[in-house]
Amino acid sequence: MKILFIGDTVGKAGRAIVRQYLESLQQEYEADLTILNCENAAAGFGITPKIADEFFDWGIDVLTSGNHIWDKKEIMPYLDKNPRLLRPANYPGDNPGTGVAVLKTKSGEEAAVLNLQGRVFMPPTDDPFRVADKELAKLPKHIKVIFVDMHGEATSEKVAMGWYLDGRVSAVIGTHTHVPTADETILPKGTAFLTDVGMAGPFHSVIGVVKEDVIRRFLTSIPSKFESASQDARLNGAFLEIDSQTGKARHIERVHRR
Numbered sequence: 001m002k003i004l005f006i007g008d009t010v011g012k013a014g015r016a017i018v019r020q021y022l023e024s025l026q027q028e029y030e031a032d033l034t035i036l037n038c039e040n041a042a043a044g045f046g047i048t049p050k051i052a053d054e055f056f057d058w059g060i061d062v063l064t065s066g067n068h069i070w071d072k073k074e075i076m077p078y079l080d081k082n083p084r085l086l087r088p089a090n091y092p093g094d095n096p097g098t099g100v101a102v103l104k105t106k107s108g109e110e111a112a113v114l115n116l117q118g119r120v121f122m123p124p125t126d127d128p129f130r131v132a133d134k135e136l137a138k139l140p141k142h143i144k145v146i147f148v149d150m151h152g153e154a155t156s157e158k159v160a161m162g163w164y165l166d167g168r169v170s171a172v173i174g175t176h177t178h179v180p181t182a183d184e185t186i187l188p189k190g191t192a193f194l195t196d197v198g199m200a201g202p203f204h205s206v207i208g209v210v211k212e213d214v215i216r217r218f219l220t221s222i223p224s225k226f227e228s229a230s231q232d233a234r235l236n237g238a239f240l241e242i243d244s245q246t247g248k249a250r251h252i253e254r255v256h257r258r
């Protein structure tokens with residue numbers, strides 16, 4: 001199974017570059033399954049039902065997210081209605097939405113997507129390691145291809161999750177920092193791993209935000225509004241090839257467009 005994953009998509013500039021390249025990337029990589037992290041899609045903060053519908057119309061199969069999923073209140077009922085828009089599984093169980101999607105891909109094969117969130121320098125949540133154990137135990141036994149979006153700030157926590165799930169899932173790919181790392185690998189028991197996939201968004205910025213807004217915050221420590229930047233849009237993603245019979249990864253590579 002061939003999987004295309006696109007990192008945190010930030011604001012209008014991020015959505016535009018995804019729209020520009022999505023179809024050609026899906027063709028080039030013969031993607032059976034396309035996943036995108038959408039937590040910053042609406043002007044950098046959360047996602048609206050309209051934008052989620054757009055992503056699905058463009059051909060995204062599953063939307064993952066993270067701490068920003070709660071920013072737009074109008075997404076709450078949509079989270080309960082649309083099981084292909086995920087929020088991290090280790091938020092309280094009675095929060096809207098779910099952290100796991102099981103779906104049939106274009107080729108007719110089944111796959112699962114699990115969204116987790118780290119706890120280091122992040123809002124408080126349940127333990128993502130133990131929640132991963134519980135969610136994996138609940139999956140039907142015949143599901144072999146399992147993709148994990150591990151949304152977290154600390155590289156160490158994401159690397160640890162890669163090792164913790166090695167051999168139990170097909171891929172653990174990090175999101176949240178918006179800065180891509182260059183450590184893509186296949187771990188010894190067959191799990192593809194990348195600490196952070198990066199973002200689809202404006203790179204003339206501080207991780208997607210107008211740079212002056214962020215510099216002012218660092219200089220003054222006075223809370224102020226952050227606007228999404230617009231210039232130098234680039235798309236960061238990852239391409240994965242998974243053995244559908246065993247669920248083990250065969251190949252991982254970073255994807256960049258600008």
Ligand SMILES: [Fe+2]
Nearest residue numbers: 008039040176
């Ligand atoms: Fe993000």
Ligand SMILES: [Fe+2]
Nearest residue numbers: 066067068176
């Ligand atoms: Fe985040």
